[in-house]
Amino acid sequence: MENKEKTVKKEKKEKVPRQAMPEQQPKKRVSNFNEVPYGYTKEMALAEASRCIQCKKPTCVEGCPVDVAIPEFVKLISEGHFIEAAWKLKETNALPAVCGRVCPQEDQCEKLCILGKKGDPVAVGRLERFAADFERDSGNIMIPKVAPPTGKKIAIVGAGPAGLTIAGDLVKMGHDVTIFEALHKAGGVLIYGIPEFRLPKAIVDAEVNYLEKLGAKIVLNAAIGRLKTVDDLFAEGFHAVFLGVGAGAPVFMNIPGENLSGIYSANEYLTRSNLMKAYLFPEYDTPIAKGKNVAVIGGGNVAMDSVRTALRLGAENAYIIYRRSEVELPARKEEVHHAHEEGVQFKILHNPVEYIGDENGWVKQIKCIRMELGEPDDSGRRRPIPIKGSEFTIDVDTVVVAIGTEANPVIPRTTPGLETNKWGYIVTKSEAGETSREGVYAGGDIVTGSATVILAMGAGRQAASAIDAFVKAKN
């Protein structure tokens, strides 16, 4: 790698190949929860950053929901100004170390990179991660200047990606920001959902810590809708409320036997493992079923996180059961690739129809049916159709249902006048997140349904400007 880097400057920029990221070998990593990719070395980052041709009209930025100044931060890296690169990132992105790891760059910035037309796009995500990690490891964390206090109090409900982003933005604008979080730790899905091996929790803690240093207050164990309502928040003197509570309720298939012991929602399985650290039981008190034969139902990122967690908990057979074909798997390619490498068995074009339990009410088999693809459905993907008479059983002792989530009804139920749609998601008037209630804004999964971390962050960003304008106009 070093030799390659030395020759970089002499050759044409395009000749430097996209730098691969070193990672833990599959055999080794399935027995630990440590992060899979190690991250770029300085040399790799320099080489990768040198590939950026610094377009005058950078299309990559158009692909970024939070408008990260991509060419600028990449240029800073290529010049060896790593910390400055991190600071540049943080001008528009409160969580760069997170986004560098979990954003689907292949569908966003990197998809639009001009280099991608003929070859491989610049590895924007890996560079973002490198710069953010470099700053954190250096301990030289910049706390940007915040505007003079406006005297406006803003309540953020939910300390997930949307809430953390908007909190950072509003604090910088000089507002008095308080985040209310129901769980005992801030981070939302970054803490309870995404596993340690994909997003180390120390990184989330550091990003949350940074926000607190910036001046955002975080109140834990505060279930808004129960402890206090949105109206209570206004009565307490808040001038605006942002609801970024996520799509927290798990969806089940409602098939026979689904409530047998050993069958989890992905939310529960991952919350036990990530938030409660059940993978460290009995050092930590929360238990989790350490199944030998584990089936995960679904094909998204959450399903991949679950099945890879199962392997690390000691599963001998870990299956993905997905009703369409491998082409339609909604998970990121990288996640599917990692799952394959680690030995996950993909049962594609399969769908569970029933769970069969043992005499103690514990799941012992899944009855599956084989599927074939028909005409495209509303989503544009080919509709899976059951093949009659093709049922068979798979022996399992643990099942994780990862087929999606839906809106948690607690806030809408306790907030009179807050309009929701037929699925229970909060209706917003524009991308700025205005709801049917004056002064109440919403963004992230509670508006869009399950989506990505970065889209929720983008929603937080857009609502920040709207809330800023709203509270200032209230003078």
Add this chain to the structure above:
Amino acid sequence: MYKVIEKTFLQEIVARIVVEAPEIARKRKAGQFVTLMIDEKGERIPLTIVDSDSEKGTITIIFQIVGKTTEHLSKLEKGDSIMHILGPLGHPTEIENFGTAVVVGGGVGIGVAYPIAAALKKAGNKVISIIGARTKDILILEDEMSKVSTQLLVATDDGSYGFCGFTSQVLQNVIDSGEKINIIYAIGPVPMMRVLANLTKPYGIKTIVSLNPIMVDATGMCGACRVSVGGKTKFGCVDGPEFDGHQVDFALLMSRLRMYCDEERQALQNYRCECDGK
């Protein structure tokens, strides 16, 4: 951090703890619960709020020692603290003047029955309370229940105090006496609730039970607390904790409650070894 104000043992394995939690104290209503986590490595467990004092800003919890977390909780003393308490959670009990209400509490469930009986009495109901325990020494809250009941009936399995037998037999006697009962609340061990629900079904008396499934976040996020009610899956934490007893699948509840038996035993054993070592 939530400070422990007082801890007393009501009997050998049942303790009462009073904790500072002013916002929860102000907001909570009968039938609601909290989840608490004693320290960073702890488990989140749901416990019913038995009483609260909004002026002092305290809530009262009564619990039975059944595993590591409850044993640890029972060892906390005045001045110690609990790291996290989330609440009030769950739907409050729907309180109105029904006429005559029977409140049945079994074992530590009497702690949960108490605020419901108190609220029903306050709403103008004739409250007949039936409380039961295995034996006299482990019966709790007799005086408190007596104060919030029009009539209090006591049963012990071994006959060491009050009626000799189960609460269900006492309830049968009340029904047989011709008392017109408008609603029954049954709170206690799952087998007791099942027996009571089966008993009242033929009489068509509305019977509410308070369920105690395993929970993690207790905000509707994880579904650990799935219960089957009338053939439909409900979440104990946000749809409950109270349900129509005639619709509940008690067998499922019992088998799901046993999910972590081995781990619970292991955790308790390790904890006791650690405590002995200190």
